[in-house]
Amino acid sequence: MDRIWRRFFLTAALLLSAIVRANADDGAVIDRWYSALLVADRTELSELLADDVRMKLDDIGVVQDKQEFLASIDEWQGAVAGATIRHRIEKSENGETTVLACYDFPENDTLMRETFTVVGGRITASTQTAIAQDCSDY
Template identity: 75%
Template sequence: MNGTARQLSNVRSVSLTAAALLAAISAARADDGAIINRWYSALLVADRTELSELLADDVRIKLDDLGVVQSKQEFIVSIDEWKSAIAGAAIRHRIEKSEGGVTTVIACYDFPDNDMLMQETFAVTDNRITASSQAAIAENCDGY
Protein backbone atom coordinates (compact mmCIF):
# COMPACT_ATOMS: atom_id res chain seq x y z
CA MET A 1 0.00 0.00 0.00
CA ASN A 2 1.42 3.39 -0.91
CA GLY A 3 1.42 6.46 1.39
CA THR A 4 -1.78 7.96 -0.03
CA ALA A 5 -3.70 4.68 0.27
CA ARG A 6 -2.47 4.26 3.85
CA GLN A 7 -3.61 7.82 4.74
CA LEU A 8 -7.01 7.16 3.14
CA SER A 9 -7.32 3.95 5.13
CA ASN A 10 -6.45 5.82 8.36
CA VAL A 11 -9.00 8.55 7.59
CA ARG A 12 -11.71 5.93 6.98
CA SER A 13 -10.80 4.18 10.23
CA VAL A 14 -11.02 7.44 12.21
CA SER A 15 -14.31 8.33 10.48
CA LEU A 16 -15.82 4.94 11.32
CA THR A 17 -14.67 5.24 14.94
CA ALA A 18 -16.17 8.74 15.20
CA ALA A 19 -19.45 7.54 13.67
CA ALA A 20 -19.62 4.64 16.13
CA LEU A 21 -18.94 7.00 19.04
CA LEU A 22 -21.66 9.43 17.89
CA ALA A 23 -24.11 6.54 17.56
CA ALA A 24 -23.28 5.38 21.09
CA ILE A 25 -23.78 8.90 22.48
CA SER A 26 -27.10 9.24 20.64
CA ALA A 27 -28.23 5.87 21.99
CA ALA A 28 -27.24 6.91 25.52
CA ARG A 29 -29.27 10.12 25.19
CA ALA A 30 -32.24 8.14 23.91
CA ASP A 31 -31.89 5.78 26.89
CA ASP A 32 -31.77 8.78 29.24
CA GLY A 33 -34.98 10.06 27.65
CA ALA A 34 -36.62 6.68 28.22
CA ILE A 35 -35.49 6.71 31.87
CA ILE A 36 -36.92 10.20 32.32
CA ASN A 37 -40.23 9.20 30.69
CA ARG A 38 -40.42 6.22 33.07
CA TRP A 39 -39.67 8.58 35.97
CA TYR A 40 -42.61 10.88 35.24
CA SER A 41 -44.97 7.96 34.58
CA ALA A 42 -44.04 6.41 37.94
CA LEU A 43 -44.17 9.76 39.72
CA LEU A 44 -47.70 10.41 38.46
CA VAL A 45 -49.01 7.22 40.08
CA ALA A 46 -46.58 7.27 43.04
CA ASP A 47 -45.17 3.87 42.08
CA ARG A 48 -42.61 3.23 44.84
CA THR A 49 -41.22 0.10 43.19
CA GLU A 50 -40.57 1.73 39.81
CA LEU A 51 -39.17 4.91 41.36
CA SER A 52 -36.87 2.84 43.56
CA GLU A 53 -35.63 0.90 40.52
CA LEU A 54 -34.92 4.13 38.62
CA LEU A 55 -32.85 5.67 41.42
CA ALA A 56 -29.22 4.77 42.09
CA ASP A 57 -28.58 3.75 45.70
CA ASP A 58 -26.41 6.83 46.30
CA VAL A 59 -28.70 9.32 44.49
CA ARG A 60 -29.11 12.83 45.83
CA ILE A 61 -32.38 14.59 45.07
CA LYS A 62 -32.16 18.33 45.58
CA LEU A 63 -35.39 20.28 46.10
CA ASP A 64 -34.07 23.80 45.58
CA ASP A 65 -37.23 25.65 46.67
CA LEU A 66 -37.31 23.80 49.97
CA GLY A 67 -33.57 23.80 50.58
CA VAL A 68 -33.71 20.02 51.01
CA VAL A 69 -31.47 17.24 49.71
CA GLN A 70 -32.95 13.74 49.97
CA SER A 71 -31.33 10.34 49.82
CA LYS A 72 -33.03 7.51 47.97
CA GLN A 73 -34.53 6.19 51.21
CA GLU A 74 -35.84 9.60 52.24
CA PHE A 75 -37.39 10.14 48.83
CA ILE A 76 -39.10 6.73 48.78
CA VAL A 77 -40.49 7.30 52.29
CA SER A 78 -42.01 10.61 51.10
CA ILE A 79 -43.96 8.86 48.32
CA ASP A 80 -46.95 8.15 50.59
CA GLU A 81 -47.41 11.88 51.17
CA TRP A 82 -46.83 12.56 47.45
CA LYS A 83 -49.51 10.01 46.53
CA SER A 84 -52.24 12.09 48.15
CA ALA A 85 -50.83 15.33 46.67
CA ILE A 86 -50.74 13.95 43.12
CA ALA A 87 -54.25 12.42 43.20
CA GLY A 88 -56.23 13.75 40.24
CA ALA A 89 -53.23 15.60 38.81
CA ALA A 90 -51.36 15.40 35.52
CA ILE A 91 -47.69 15.89 34.71
CA ARG A 92 -46.51 17.15 31.35
CA HIS A 93 -42.81 17.28 30.60
CA ARG A 94 -40.39 17.99 27.78
CA ILE A 95 -36.66 17.59 27.55
CA GLU A 96 -35.04 20.97 26.98
CA LYS A 97 -31.45 19.84 26.57
CA SER A 98 -29.09 17.01 27.25
CA GLU A 99 -25.38 17.62 27.55
CA GLY A 100 -22.46 16.44 29.61
CA GLY A 101 -24.49 13.58 31.05
CA VAL A 102 -27.17 15.92 32.45
CA THR A 103 -30.67 16.24 31.05
CA THR A 104 -32.74 19.35 31.75
CA VAL A 105 -36.52 19.00 31.73
CA ILE A 106 -39.35 21.52 31.92
CA ALA A 107 -42.27 19.94 33.75
CA CYS A 108 -45.77 21.21 34.37
CA TYR A 109 -47.48 19.74 37.41
CA ASP A 110 -51.24 20.20 36.88
CA PHE A 111 -52.72 19.69 40.35
CA PRO A 112 -56.51 19.85 40.75
CA ASP A 113 -56.39 23.26 42.48
CA ASN A 114 -53.28 24.82 40.92
CA ASP A 115 -50.37 24.16 38.62
CA MET A 116 -46.66 24.77 38.80
CA LEU A 117 -43.90 24.97 36.21
CA MET A 118 -40.61 23.36 37.22
CA GLN A 119 -37.12 23.02 35.81
CA GLU A 120 -35.67 19.65 36.70
CA THR A 121 -32.29 18.15 35.96
CA PHE A 122 -31.29 14.51 35.91
CA ALA A 123 -27.90 12.85 35.80
CA VAL A 124 -28.22 9.28 34.53
CA THR A 125 -25.54 6.60 34.68
CA ASP A 126 -26.07 2.93 33.82
CA ASN A 127 -29.84 3.46 33.43
CA ARG A 128 -30.17 4.87 36.96
CA ILE A 129 -30.77 8.43 38.09
CA THR A 130 -27.69 9.40 40.10
CA ALA A 131 -28.66 13.01 40.83
CA SER A 132 -31.70 15.19 40.41
CA SER A 133 -32.64 18.75 41.21
CA GLN A 134 -35.84 20.68 40.82
CA ALA A 135 -36.78 24.31 41.12
CA ALA A 136 -40.00 26.18 40.47
CA ILE A 137 -39.81 28.61 37.56
CA ALA A 138 -43.44 29.81 37.59
CA GLU A 139 -46.56 29.63 39.75
CA ASN A 140 -48.53 28.38 36.73
CA CYS A 141 -47.93 26.49 33.52
CA ASP A 142 -48.68 29.35 31.12
CA GLY A 143 -45.07 29.24 29.86
CA TYR A 144 -45.15 25.53 29.12
Protein backbone atom coordinates in the same frame (compact mmCIF):
# COMPACT_ATOMS: atom_id res chain seq x y z
CA MET B 1 -3.72 8.36 3.91
CA ASP B 2 -7.24 7.73 2.56
CA ARG B 3 -7.42 4.67 4.80
CA ILE B 4 -6.62 6.75 7.91
CA TRP B 5 -9.45 9.18 7.11
CA ARG B 6 -11.90 6.32 6.66
CA ARG B 7 -10.91 4.91 10.07
CA PHE B 8 -11.24 8.34 11.63
CA PHE B 9 -14.75 8.87 10.22
CA LEU B 10 -15.81 5.36 11.16
CA THR B 11 -14.58 5.88 14.73
CA ALA B 12 -16.31 9.27 14.92
CA ALA B 13 -19.56 7.77 13.59
CA LEU B 14 -19.45 4.94 16.14
CA LEU B 15 -18.79 7.39 18.97
CA LEU B 16 -21.66 9.64 17.87
CA SER B 17 -23.94 6.61 17.62
CA ALA B 18 -23.06 5.59 21.18
CA ILE B 19 -23.76 9.11 22.45
CA VAL B 20 -27.14 9.25 20.69
CA ARG B 21 -28.04 5.81 22.07
CA ALA B 22 -27.06 6.86 25.63
CA ASN B 23 -29.18 10.03 25.36
CA ALA B 24 -32.14 7.97 24.12
CA ASP B 25 -31.70 5.57 27.05
CA ASP B 26 -31.62 8.53 29.48
CA GLY B 27 -34.83 9.84 27.89
CA ALA B 28 -36.49 6.47 28.49
CA VAL B 29 -35.43 6.59 32.15
CA ILE B 30 -36.89 10.10 32.45
CA ASP B 31 -40.17 8.99 30.82
CA ARG B 32 -40.41 6.08 33.26
CA TRP B 33 -39.67 8.48 36.14
CA TYR B 34 -42.58 10.80 35.38
CA SER B 35 -44.97 7.90 34.74
CA ALA B 36 -44.08 6.36 38.11
CA LEU B 37 -44.17 9.73 39.87
CA LEU B 38 -47.67 10.46 38.59
CA VAL B 39 -49.07 7.29 40.18
CA ALA B 40 -46.71 7.30 43.17
CA ASP B 41 -45.34 3.87 42.21
CA ARG B 42 -42.84 3.32 45.02
CA THR B 43 -41.45 0.10 43.48
CA GLU B 44 -40.74 1.66 40.08
CA LEU B 45 -39.31 4.83 41.64
CA SER B 46 -37.03 2.72 43.84
CA GLU B 47 -35.79 0.78 40.81
CA LEU B 48 -35.05 4.01 38.94
CA LEU B 49 -33.04 5.55 41.77
CA ALA B 50 -29.44 4.62 42.50
CA ASP B 51 -28.79 3.64 46.11
CA ASP B 52 -26.63 6.74 46.64
CA VAL B 53 -28.95 9.21 44.84
CA ARG B 54 -29.23 12.80 46.02
CA MET B 55 -32.56 14.53 45.39
CA LYS B 56 -32.23 18.30 45.75
CA LEU B 57 -35.35 20.46 46.09
CA ASP B 58 -33.94 23.96 45.57
CA ASP B 59 -37.07 25.91 46.48
CA ILE B 60 -37.33 24.49 49.97
CA GLY B 61 -33.64 23.87 50.60
CA VAL B 62 -33.99 20.12 51.07
CA VAL B 63 -31.68 17.33 49.97
CA GLN B 64 -33.04 13.79 50.28
CA ASP B 65 -31.39 10.43 49.97
CA LYS B 66 -33.22 7.48 48.46
CA GLN B 67 -34.88 6.33 51.68
CA GLU B 68 -36.05 9.85 52.58
CA PHE B 69 -37.49 10.36 49.12
CA LEU B 70 -39.33 7.03 49.15
CA ALA B 71 -40.67 7.78 52.63
CA SER B 72 -42.30 10.94 51.25
CA ILE B 73 -44.26 9.03 48.59
CA ASP B 74 -47.33 8.44 50.78
CA GLU B 75 -47.76 12.20 51.20
CA TRP B 76 -47.02 12.76 47.50
CA GLN B 77 -49.67 10.18 46.54
CA GLY B 78 -52.38 12.33 48.11
CA ALA B 79 -51.04 15.51 46.48
CA VAL B 80 -50.81 14.01 42.99
CA ALA B 81 -54.32 12.51 42.96
CA GLY B 82 -56.13 13.88 39.90
CA ALA B 83 -53.02 15.64 38.58
CA THR B 84 -51.17 15.40 35.29
CA ILE B 85 -47.48 15.85 34.66
CA ARG B 86 -46.28 17.00 31.26
CA HIS B 87 -42.58 17.03 30.57
CA ARG B 88 -40.17 17.64 27.75
CA ILE B 89 -36.43 17.33 27.58
CA GLU B 90 -34.67 20.65 27.04
CA LYS B 91 -31.20 19.15 26.67
CA SER B 92 -29.29 15.99 27.37
CA GLU B 93 -25.52 15.66 27.35
CA ASN B 94 -22.80 13.87 29.28
CA GLY B 95 -25.31 11.89 31.36
CA GLU B 96 -27.18 15.01 32.51
CA THR B 97 -30.72 15.67 31.29
CA THR B 98 -32.58 18.93 31.86
CA VAL B 99 -36.37 18.73 31.74
CA LEU B 100 -39.14 21.31 31.72
CA ALA B 101 -42.05 19.82 33.68
CA CYS B 102 -45.56 21.12 34.22
CA TYR B 103 -47.20 19.75 37.36
CA ASP B 104 -50.90 20.35 36.75
CA PHE B 105 -52.72 19.73 40.03
CA PRO B 106 -56.53 20.04 40.28
CA GLU B 107 -56.29 23.33 42.21
CA ASN B 108 -53.15 24.88 40.65
CA ASP B 109 -50.17 24.20 38.46
CA THR B 110 -46.47 24.95 38.59
CA LEU B 111 -43.66 24.88 36.07
CA MET B 112 -40.41 23.22 37.12
CA ARG B 113 -36.95 22.83 35.67
CA GLU B 114 -35.52 19.50 36.73
CA THR B 115 -32.06 18.16 36.07
CA PHE B 116 -31.27 14.45 36.26
CA THR B 117 -27.94 12.68 36.23
CA VAL B 118 -28.37 9.17 34.86
CA VAL B 119 -25.68 6.50 35.10
CA GLY B 120 -26.25 2.93 33.97
CA GLY B 121 -29.99 3.44 33.63
CA ARG B 122 -30.44 4.78 37.17
CA ILE B 123 -30.88 8.30 38.47
CA THR B 124 -27.90 9.28 40.64
CA ALA B 125 -28.85 12.94 41.17
CA SER B 126 -31.86 15.17 40.68
CA THR B 127 -32.32 18.90 41.19
CA GLN B 128 -35.75 20.51 41.05
CA THR B 129 -36.40 24.26 40.80
CA ALA B 130 -39.71 26.07 40.34
CA ILE B 131 -39.60 28.59 37.50
CA ALA B 132 -43.26 29.72 37.34
CA GLN B 133 -46.48 29.49 39.36
CA ASP B 134 -48.37 28.32 36.29
CA CYS B 135 -47.62 26.38 33.13
CA SER B 136 -48.41 29.07 30.58
CA ASP B 137 -44.75 29.03 29.42
CA TYR B 138 -44.70 25.27 28.95
